[in-house]
Amino acid sequence: MPEEKDMSGKSNVGESVDAGEENVTSSDSAVAVQVPSLSYESPFTVVDALPPGYSKRPAGEPERNVISFTIDGADVRAPEGIMLVDAAKYGGVEIPVFCYEPKLGAPVGACRMCLVEIEGIPKLQTACSTPVRDGMAVSTRSPRVIEAQNSVVEFILANHPLDCPVCDKGGECPLQDISYGWGRGKSRFAEPKRHFEKPVALSPSIAIDRERCILCYRCVRFSQEVSEDYQLVLLDRGADSHVGTFDGNEYVAPFSGNIIDLCPVGALTSRAYRFRARPWDIEQGGSVCSMCPGQCNVDYTVRDDKVMRVQARENAAVDDGWLCDRGRFAYQAWESDARITQPMIRQGEKLMPARWDHALEVAAAALKKSGPRTAALAGGGTTNEEGWLLRRLMLEALGSPHFDSRRGGKLDADVARTLTEPAVTLSVPDVEWADAIVVIGSELVDEMPILDLRVRKAVNRNGAALAVATARPSSLDDKASVTARMAPGRDDAFIQALLAALAGNDVGDLASRAGADAENISQIAGLLKNAKRPAVLWGERMLYASTGTASAKAICNLVAMLGLAATDGAGHLQIPVQANGRGLREVGVLPNLGPALSDSATQGMSSDEIADALGDELSAILLLGTDPILDSPDGARWDAALRAAPNVIAFSSWLDPATERHATVVFPAEVGPEKEGTLTHPDGRIQRLRQTVDHAGEVNSGWWVLDQLAARIGVDFGVKVVHQVTAQIAEGVSIYAGISSNEIGGTGVRWQERTAASNLPAPARSTFDLEIPPAAPQAAPGSSSLRFGTFRSLWSGADVENAATLAPLVTASRLELSPADGQRLGVATGDSVTLTNAAEGKTTAVVALRDAVPTGSAFLLDSQDDGLRRIAAGRPELVEVTP
Amino acid sequence: MSVELPKPTVYDPGDDVVEVVRGPDPGGAAGFYRAFGETLRGLKTTLGRLVEGPVTIQYPEEKTPVYPRFRGRHKLHKFEDSDLEKCVGCSLCAAACPADCIRVVATDNDPNDPTSAGERYAAVYEINMARCIFCGYCEVACPFDAITLGHDYELADYNRSDLIFTKEMLLAEPVERTPLRREGE
Numbered sequence A: 001m002p003e004e005k006d007m008s009g010k011s012n013v014g015e016s017v018d019a020g021e022e023n024v025t026s027s028d029s030a031v032a033v034q035v036p037s038l039s040y041e042s043p044f045t046v047v048d049a050l051p052p053g054y055s056k057r058p059a060g061e062p063e064r065n066v067i068s069f070t071i072d073g074a075d076v077r078a079p080e081g082i083m084l085v086d087a088a089k090y091g092g093v094e095i096p097v098f099c100y101e102p103k104l105g106a107p108v109g110a111c112r113m114c115l116v117e118i119e120g121i122p123k124l125q126t127a128c129s130t131p132v133r134d135g136m137a138v139s140t141r142s143p144r145v146i147e148a149q150n151s152v153v154e155f156i157l158a159n160h161p162l163d164c165p166v167c168d169k170g171g172e173c174p175l176q177d178i179s180y181g182w183g184r185g186k187s188r189f190a191e192p193k194r195h196f197e198k199p200v201a202l203s204p205s206i207a208i209d210r211e212r213c214i215l216c217y218r219c220v221r222f223s224q225e226v227s228e229d230y231q232l233v234l235l236d237r238g239a240d241s242h243v244g245t246f247d248g249n250e251y252v253a254p255f256s257g258n259i260i261d262l263c264p265v266g267a268l269t270s271r272a273y274r275f276r277a278r279p280w281d282i283e284q285g286g287s288v289c290s291m292c293p294g295q296c297n298v299d300y301t302v303r304d305d306k307v308m309r310v311q312a313r314e315n316a317a318v319d320d321g322w323l324c325d326r327g328r329f330a331y332q333a334w335e336s337d338a339r340i341t342q343p344m345i346r347q348g349e350k351l352m353p354a355r356w357d358h359a360l361e362v363a364a365a366a367l368k369k370s371g372p373r374t375a376a377l378a379g380g381g382t383t384n385e386e387g388w389l390l391r392r393l394m395l396e397a398l399g400s401p402h403f404d405s406r407r408g409g410k411l412d413a414d415v416a417r418t419l420t421e422p423a424v425t426l427s428v429p430d431v432e433w434a435d436a437i438v439v440i441g442s443e444l445v446d447e448m449p450i451l452d453l454r455v456r457k458a459v460n461r462n463g464a465a466l467a468v469a470t471a472r473p474s475s476l477d478d479k480a481s482v483t484a485r486m487a488p489g490r491d492d493a494f495i496q497a498l499l500a501a502l503a504g505n506d507v508g509d510l511a512s513r514a515g516a517d518a519e520n521i522s523q524i525a526g527l528l529k530n531a532k533r534p535a536v537l538w539g540e541r542m543l544y545a546s547t548g549t550a551s552a553k554a555i556c557n558l559v560a561m562l563g564l565a566a567t568d569g570a571g572h573l574q575i576p577v578q579a580n581g582r583g584l585r586e587v588g589v590l591p592n593l594g595p596a597l598s599d600s601a602t603q604g605m606s607s608d609e610i611a612d613a614l615g616d617e618l619s620a621i622l623l624l625g626t627d628p629i630l631d632s633p634d635g636a637r638w639d640a641a642l643r644a645a646p647n648v649i650a651f652s653s654w655l656d657p658a659t660e661r662h663a664t665v666v667f668p669a670e671v672g673p674e675k676e677g678t679l680t681h682p683d684g685r686i687q688r689l690r691q692t693v694d695h696a697g698e699v700n701s702g703w704w705v706l707d708q709l710a711a712r713i714g715v716d717f718g719v720k721v722v723h724q725v726t727a728q729i730a731e732g733v734s735i736y737a738g739i740s741s742n743e744i745g746g747t748g749v750r751w752q753e754r755t756a757a758s759n760l761p762a763p764a765r766s767t768f769d770l771e772i773p774p775a776a777p778q779a780a781p782g783s784s785s786l787r788f789g790t791f792r793s794l795w796s797g798a799d800v801e802n803a804a805t806l807a808p809l810v811t812a813s814r815l816e817l818s819p820a821d822g823q824r825l826g827v828a829t830g831d832s833v834t835l836t837n838a839a840e841g842k843t844t845a846v847v848a849l850r851d852a853v854p855t856g857s858a859f860l861l862d863s864q865d866d867g868l869r870r871i872a873a874g875r876p877e878l879v880e881v882t883p
Numbered sequence B: 001m002s003v004e005l006p007k008p009t010v011y012d013p014g015d016d017v018v019e020v021v022r023g024p025d026p027g028g029a030a031g032f033y034r035a036f037g038e039t040l041r042g043l044k045t046t047l048g049r050l051v052e053g054p055v056t057i058q059y060p061e062e063k064t065p066v067y068p069r070f071r072g073r074h075k076l077h078k079f080e081d082s083d084l085e086k087c088v089g090c091s092l093c094a095a096a097c098p099a100d101c102i103r104v105v106a107t108d109n110d111p112n113d114p115t116s117a118g119e120r121y122a123a124v125y126e127i128n129m130a131r132c133i134f135c136g137y138c139e140v141a142c143p144f145d146a147i148t149l150g151h152d153y154e155l156a157d158y159n160r161s162d163l164i165f166t167k168e169m170l171l172a173e174p175v176e177r178t179p180l181r182r183e184g185e
């Protein structure tokens, strides 16, 4: 394939494409010799082929019959009803396409490149939109078809500049390949081509060259039908048609970057990648994105040992071939000057660069001294291997059980096990085929973006009914048949009300305690009751609220009441706050539970307790890729706690507040493509991170540093390469028993589908007694107090801030208010207001009025700003907003 | 002490051999001819050259002229009118190069202060002359005639890394040191 592309890269140089001639003649003769009907076993004839990553067909997906048809004289078997383009592949026949892309949904037949001749149909048909039927006889190389293919290529090139040498797509361009393979090689057009201003910025990240656009509609369909941001449209008509945003503004959307991968020509290019490399200059390295729990599979494009671009690596069971813009563009930050690439030690007020062995000595001495009085927190990007060694370091070398991968309080053992039961856990493909989906307390597009697309797909293509129950308006509201709003942080009351509605009890009181509308709750209950395969998606973030324990128990009851265990394809999916939240929990980075959620001999402190104990009972803390000041809902409290801690050892890539202000020793941390190890997807899929570039500067692997620290304290972990750690996990974590890198492979494996899954300890109980939740916070009528919630944006974090094309999207401060409240308080979008939290003082925030925000609530963006963090400290229920 | 050596045996090829060709036995008239006659014949050639005079080319003072299509040191070209680089950094030469000795790193062209005539230009353009086999494929591949092979063959250097020619070196007008062969020469 690459050779072919190289050749086409050369062929198109200059004014016209001198190609295709040979192809045409050779296939002409192939047609002349009438091939008798062969019964031939093609290697492609795997009729029950599943998409990559699928181990079985999702319960809800209808089965397809197998039919047989002939293509170019060969008998081929294929699933019934799939499009001819796809069916042809079962016979090893390639039909050229531009506009057809099954990921985008129903075909549109815009480009006519896929014309084929079907026996009995007088006109040529588009193979991309003709479903295959039993007994069809299809020809893709008859003289009529060849003539049509040649003409379509000629027609498409009539207005195409063919400036391949300066075009970023050159060498990996379907238009080059198809012109070369199916074109006539000559053009009869002497007229001038249409002209547009050469590349203009479609957004900070994407450049558009409208001359090169072949009007295939892919990008527009993506925006209108897949991500549903409705921004891209085709403007003007005829030869003037071009792609743009409907309002002329920049195309800024969470998934905008996918149109770069979709565009079959060089019309849409990444501004960060433009001209950086040619396909023959690069290597692609497959790995997994660890920036959010979505864990999309990615390909890193590497040149000169640097990541030049990130592309989706399709895994239908995880990401469906899409990526969010953070995953796609944040790589620019890895090369930024802001990154820490050498160890540092605090001397006086300042962090000074240090040699590795010195830094390790200092850190090991500090840890040894504090021994069982050491605490540790693991961050989202921490791999299972690092988590495992962190656990061993803490228990074996230091004798301290005080480590946690979650924020907030402890997770009850029975709750954890109930929610982890394989029978009740949804896989991502199950979400797609569920018939009712309820999203509770999570804004998917910010917390696990890729799942947002999957939910839309379920609704749009498979007719799932969607209900959204959140405090803050969600981007999925438009797709939902029921939307319910609740008071911020009152998920427990809401779920209890839902339980009551499902049981047929009165919901009025509970609904008012949740600050929600009883009618909506009954509707959601009705929707769930009628569903054959209900899917409950809920945000782990709700567990970090003051009512978190109650929410977790309520979720368990909901799982039991819906009988999710009994139905294949029904279940719940927890949307973790941390990218590898599930994996870290399961390898035992919890204060109260061991590997595989087993009972632990030791009981340590949870994050919350560690924050309180630092400086008194605890004298040192290890921060493994996390800054609790930014990552926890209670940042201000952590700021104080870390200040009190004599030793803070941070593994970090950035000078985040915890590192900059409090770290005594800093180890430079690896970023995505430098890592090797495994992660566990929220649905239990164990996936592999593979190292694709060398460590920047003096960076070393996290697992190696943990091993070195242990060695200096006097414990030998016996690991020389990271795979040995994986092997230890395969031995020590019963539900992962026997797992190996080979078995995980490129698309991962769900541990629930392995026999070792039965090793999960059964919960002592799976339903819980619930207390009556407290009443929803109520502001005095007419006062300027509002219910207060926080939210996190996709566009936040050091990697976004340091990526050149994403940085413009970072918002420093945003307080969302309803227009009614805005009018009452006399503020408009863009105004500054003063926020007052009785206990923590005042600060200012910038207002954004948003129609969908329920009156009486205010939502503050989690931000880096200390003042704003202080307002959120102690998770107040009401804040005062004054102009 | 004497060691008895095995008697040398004459190699007997047995039935395998069809024919054995041996030289004439030395001695007699044949031996005389071989000693003097053949030697004189050789000397005739040697002495004959002597009168022709020396033909050694006094390199480096004197250089062998090359044919016009000789492929030597590369040169990158600029447009004569605008002084913009012809190379747009498309990397096609690098793709064509069988020795993999061209490295192109392109970047955006600043429209207000363009380097090349295209949207992009080669920020880095290097040819490793130590590896180049002077096949001329790069010249053939280039869609803009930006790179051509010149006549200069004097590329030796003391340091291998000096043989990596940078863009500046390739753009610079090379010192014309190599004489061209005249018509019919």
Ligand code: SF4
Pocket (backbone or CB within 6 Å): A012, A160, A161, A162, A163, A164, A165, A167, A168, A169, A170, A171, A173, A174, A175, A176, A212, A264, A265, A266, A267
């Ligand atoms: S899109 Fe670019 S690379 Fe593809 S044919 Fe057009 S100019 Fe050439």
Ligand code: SF4
Pocket (backbone or CB within 6 Å): A212, A213, A214, A215, A216, A217, A218, A219, A220, A243, A262, A263, A264, A265, A267, A268
């Ligand atoms: S910009 Fe690309 S994807 Fe969009 S219509 Fe044009 S060719 Fe198709």
Ligand code: SF4
Pocket (backbone or CB within 6 Å): B093, B096, B097, B098, B099, B100, B101, B102, B127, B131, B132, B133, B134, B135, B136, B137, B138, B139
């Ligand atoms: S002459 Fe041949 S070997 Fe030398 S740089 Fe050009 S393509 Fe490469």
Ligand code: SF4
Pocket (backbone or CB within 6 Å): A165, B086, B087, B088, B089, B090, B091, B092, B093, B094, B104, B122, B141, B142, B143, B144, B145, B146, B147
């Ligand atoms: S020399 Fe020619 S082929 Fe090579 S990068 Fe420059 S323009 Fe492209």
Ligand code: FES
Pocket (backbone or CB within 6 Å): A096, A097, A098, A099, A100, A108, A109, A110, A111, A112, A113, A114, A115, A126, A127, A128, A129
């Ligand atoms: S691929 Fe069939 S019409 Fe475009």
